Every structure is written in C-alpha cells, then in structure tokens.
Amino acid sequence: MDLLVDSFPDLLTGLVVTLLLGVVSFILGSGLGAAIVLAKISGNRVLSAVATAYVSVFRGTPLLIQIMIIYFGLPQIGLEIPPIPSAIIAFTLFTAAYLSENFRAGILGVDKGQWEAAASMAMPYGKTLRRVIFPQAIRIALPPVGSRFIALMKDTSLASAVTVVELTRVAEGIGTSTFRYMDALLIVGLMYWLINTLLQVGQQALERRMRKAYA
Amino acid sequence: MTSSEPIVSVRGLTKRFGDNEVLKGIDLDVRPGEVVVVMGPSGSGKTTLIRCLNLLEEPGSGTVRLCGNHVDCGTRQGGRRARAARIREIRRHSAMVFQQFNLFPHLTALQNVMEGPISVRNVPRAEAAELARRLLALVGLGDKCGCYPATLSGGQKQRVAIARALAMEPQVILFDEPTSALDPELHAEVLQVIRDLAGNGMTMVIVTHETAFARDVADRVVFMDGGHVIEEAPPQRFFTAPAHPRVQAFLRLIGPSHNGRPSPENVERT
Numbered sequence: 001m002d003l004l005v006d007s008f009p010d011l012l013t014g015l016v017v018t019l020l021l022g023v024v025s026f027i028l029g030s031g032l033g034a035a036i037v038l039a040k041i042s043g044n045r046v047l048s049a050v051a052t053a054y055v056s057v058f059r060g061t062p063l064l065i066q067i068m069i070i071y072f073g074l075p076q077i078g079l080e081i082p083p084i085p086s087a088i089i090a091f092t093l094f095t096a097a098y099l100s101e102n103f104r105a106g107i108l109g110v111d112k113g114q115w116e117a118a119a120s121m122a123m124p125y126g127k128t129l130r131r132v133i134f135p136q137a138i139r140i141a142l143p144p145v146g147s148r149f150i151a152l153m154k155d156t157s158l159a160s161a162v163t164v165v166e167l168t169r170v171a172e173g174i175g176t177s178t179f180r181y182m183d184a185l186l187i188v189g190l191m192y193w194l195i196n197t198l199l200q201v202g203q204q205a206l207e208r209r210m211r212k213a214y215a
Numbered sequence: 216m217t218s219s220e221p222i223v224s225v226r227g228l229t230k231r232f233g234d235n236e237v238l239k240g241i242d243l244d245v246r247p248g249e250v251v252v253v254m255g256p257s258g259s260g261k262t263t264l265i266r267c268l269n270l271l272e273e274p275g276s277g278t279v280r281l282c283g284n285h286v287d288c289g290t291r292q293g294g295r296r297a298r299a300a301r302i303r304e305i306r307r308h309s310a311m312v313f314q315q316f317n318l319f320p321h322l323t324a325l326q327n328v329m330e331g332p333i334s335v336r337n338v339p340r341a342e343a344a345e346l347a348r349r350l351l352a353l354v355g356l357g358d359k360c361g362c363y364p365a366t367l368s369g370g371q372k373q374r375v376a377i378a379r380a381l382a383m384e385p386q387v388i389l390f391d392e393p394t395s396a397l398d399p400e401l402h403a404e405v406l407q408v409i410r411d412l413a414g415n416g417m418t419m420v421i422v423t424h425e426t427a428f429a430r431d432v433a434d435r436v437v438f439m440d441g442g443h444v445i446e447e448a449p450p451q452r453f454f455t456a457p458a459h460p461r462v463q464a465f466l467r468l469i470g471p472s473h474n475g476r477p478s479p480e481n482v483e484r485t
Contacts, residue, residue, distance in 0.1 A: 111317070113313060113315050113317035114317060114319065116271055116311075116313070116317060117311075117313065117317035117318075117319070119271060119306065120269055120271060120306055120309075120310065120311035121306065121307075121310065121330075121331040121335055121379075121383055122303045122304075122306035122307040122335050122383075123330075123331070123334055123335055124303075124335075127334045127335075131330065131334055132319055132330075135321045136320065136321055139321075212363075213320060213321050213322075213323075213363040213365065214320060214363070214365050
C-alpha cells in the first residue's frame with residue numbers, strides 16, 4: 001500500500017501516457033484503416049494491390065520490430081522521431097492493418113440486396129457507402145474492432161522498448177529502485193485490466209444501442 | 216414522346232452466367248399505364264430479365280431503352296462515365312421491388328421511404344417526411360412510420376418497400392416475385408396494394424407465379440421458357456387458350472385451382 005502511495009505520481013503519469021498512446025493510435029488507425037479498406041474495395045487494381053500489400057506487411061511483421069525500425073532505424077537515414085510520436089506512428093500503422101480487415105469483414109457482411117436496393121434507386125456510390133452500407137457494416141465489425149482496441153491497449157507496453165515512460169516502464173522503474181518487482185508489476189497489470197474492462201463495458205453498451213433497430 | 220410510345224423497350228437482350236445462357240434474345244415493349252406480368256418455370260430467365268431492365272444485371276448484348284435513356288449492352292458506348300450516367304437515369308426513372316424486400320434495416324419505415332427522395336432526388340427533409348407519411352398511409356401502414364423493419368411482418372415489409380419505390384416517383388415499377396418470400400396468408404395484402412396501383416394507371420412489370428392475380432391485373436402476360444419469350448397474350452387468351460404447348464403444360468401443372476376456372480381442354484388432358 002505504501003508503494004502505491006509513494007509511486008502514485010509516477011503511476012498516474014504512466015497511465016496518462018498509456019491512454020494517450022492507445023486512444024490516439026486507435027483513432028488515427030481507424031482513419032487509416034478506413035482509407036485502406038476503401039482502396040481495397042475501390043475496384044481500382046493499383047489501389048487494391050497497394051492496400052493488400054500494406055496489410056500483408058504490417059500484419060505480418062512483429063509490432064516490436066516496427067516500433068524499433070521507426071525509433072532506432074530511421075535516424076540512420078536521417079529521420080529522427082521522438083519516442084512518443086515514434087510509438088504512436090508504429091501503433092497506428094499496425095492497428096490500421098488489422099482494423100481495415102475488420103472493416104472489410106463488416107462491409108462484406110452486409111447483404112448484397114442492400115447494394116442492389118441502393119443501386120436500383122440510383123443512389124451514388126459514396127452515398128450508398130455512407131448511408132446504407134457503413135451503418136450496417138459498423139455493427140457487424142464492432143466486436144472484432146473492440147477486441148482490436150483492447151489488444152492495442154496492451155500492446156502499448158511495447159513502447160517501453162523505445163524509452164517511452166508509460167505504465168510498463170513505470171513498473172520497471174519502481175521495481176529497479178525498490179526491488180519490489182512483484183508488487184509493481186501486479187499493480188500495473190491490474191491497471192491494464194481495469195482500462196480494458198472499461199473498454200469492454202463501453203463496447204457492450206454500443207452493441208446494445210446498435211441492436212435496437214434489429215430487435 | 217407520344218402516349219403510345221413504350222416506356223420500356225428491350226431488343227435482342229442476351230445474358231449469360233458463365234456457360235449458362237439465361238436470356239437468348241428478348242424483345243419486350245411496355246407502354247405507359249400497361250401492366251405486364253412475366254410468368255414461366257423457374258430457371259426460365261424471368262428474374263434475370265427484370266433485373267436487366269434497370270441494369271442490375273448487365274446484359275451481354277442487346278439494347279435497353281427506358282424513358283428515352285438508351286443503353287447498348289456489350290459495347291463501350293461512348294465511355295464509361297457517359298454510360299454510367301445513362302444507367303443512373305434509367306434507375307432514376309424506374310423503381311424495383313425485390314423478392315426479399317431489401318429494406319434498410321438500420322432505418323425506420325419512414326426513413327426507408329424518405330431515403331430515396333433525400334439522397335437521390337434532393338427533396339428537402341421535411342417535404343420528404345411528409346411524402347413518406349402519405350405513401351405509408353397509402354399502403355395501409357400509416358401507423359408504422361416509426362417501426363424498424365425487424366418488427367414488421369413480411370407483408371408489411373413488402374408494403375414499405377412498395378412505398379419506398381413510389382417515393383422515387385418512377386415511370387415504371389419492376390416487381391421481382393413480390394410475394395414469393397411471404398407466408399401464404401400475407402400475399403393478399405401485398406397484391407391488393409399492387410392492384411390499387413394498377414387501378415391508378417401505374418406502369419408495372421411484374422414477375423410472379425400468382426395466376427389469379429395475373430388474370431386480374433395484367434394487360435398482357437409474357438411467358439418465358441429457356442431464355443425465350445414463347446408466348447405473349449392478354450390474360451384472357453393466355454389462361455384459356457394458350458397457343459404454345461409448353462404454356463399449356465405449365466398451366467396444367469400449376470393446376471386449375473390456381474387458375475380459377477379450368478378450361479375444358481385442361482380437364483380432358485389431365
């Protein structure tokens with residue numbers, strides 16, 4: 001308990017940084033993921049191939065490698081990015097690859113008849129996506145997207161490898177200075193779990209709201 | 216355009232899915248105010264034909280003309296953009312009612328009917344809502360405006376779909392087996408709505424197996440078999456004295472009970 005009190009300021013800072021990494025990367029990753037899926041289903045061969053290659057690379061390599069390439073590798077070609085932006089860039093690129101696949105599954109899950117109904121009333125492509133397809137696709141994609149958000153929250157601990165002082169790094173620091181690794185790691189582990197429990201409750205609330213129309 | 220000029224005019228339409236040639240050269244005209252019922256055994260190409268009329272299926276060759284918009288199928292015809300614009304015009308002047316309704320499940324009945332006017336015809340929201348309310352009342356669902364499709368019966372869903380079609384103010388409505396997905400006791404309410412539309416002079420092409428209904432509302436019955444139109448006749452003649460043996464066999468199979476009165480010919484052959 002005394003450990004909790006003594007390290008409270010550090011833990012709070014770590015919590016803020018972890019949340020910042022997770023939330024910002026998730027938002028940016030969603031945007032990029034949406035762009036990727038639009039490219040993928042655009043019907044344009046080049047765009048679609050680029051999107052496929054992107055997903056293949058960023059889903060097929062370890063996140064830790066991606067983070068380290070950005071933070072340790074890029075300076076060698078003259079591009080120096082501070083730790084937190086490095087981590088956010090890596091998390092965004094990585095998460096976008098996964099989210100684009102979740103979005104795609106959502107879009108493919110919408111009944112073909114919905115496209116036909118929109119087409120038969122001469123609705124333009126963009127409006128069909130915005131007003132007919134996306135609202136239904138989001139509902140289908142929500143569970144895997146929620147899982148991705150939770151996975152991302154845990155993956156932010158990898159930012160500690162590039163000197164970002166987030167929760168995991170804070171726990172290491174407390175352990176080193178007090179030799180109470182077990183207590184420090186348990187406290188931080190519990191904090192991750194609480195964050196993700198809140199995320200899950202939020203996801204369930206969203207699911208309930210979207211289910212309303214489908215009674 | 217004179218009143219006798221067809222609203223829909225199709226010439227030499229073909230369509231194949233892989234090796235399967237579904238339409239083998241269809242000619243069809245539909246004049247303003249006319250109700251054309253398309254019948255035929257399953258696999259005869261009726262659904263494909265009606266889906267070709269608004270280019271939901273892209274025919275392999277032939278021409279589709281709808282309200283003066285002309286599409287040459289199987290050619291580039293002056294660039295993709297111009298062609299897409301023409302197809303959009305065709306769809307704008309026609310409306311389709313699907314076997315599976317295809318209502319937008321995330322929208323209420325009212326919003327379903329408002330969607331076309333708002334996002335395609337650029338009608339102001341308030342005006343679209345009023346139009347939608349009026350049309351839902353017309354199909355007998357004035358009290359269901361706020362309901363989501365999931366809470367409606369099949370018959371109610373199809374009536375919402377008809378209201379949604381009407382909201383596009385189409386020159387012609389295409390019905391693809393509008394009662395085939397419904398429980399038998401729900402057919403009547405949907406058919407009655409279509410009957411009322413016919414009474415008001417709406418031009419319609421209807422693919423259906425409902426013979427009694429076809430006899431009532433059709434101005435002309437078109438019978439398809441194996442990708443061809445093999446008989447085209449006013450319902451009176453079609454049901455009592457069809458020329459083609461294939462049609463005679465079909466009418467015998469679906470039975471005199473569907474037909475109302477069996478013709479003497481039918482009776483003696485069964």
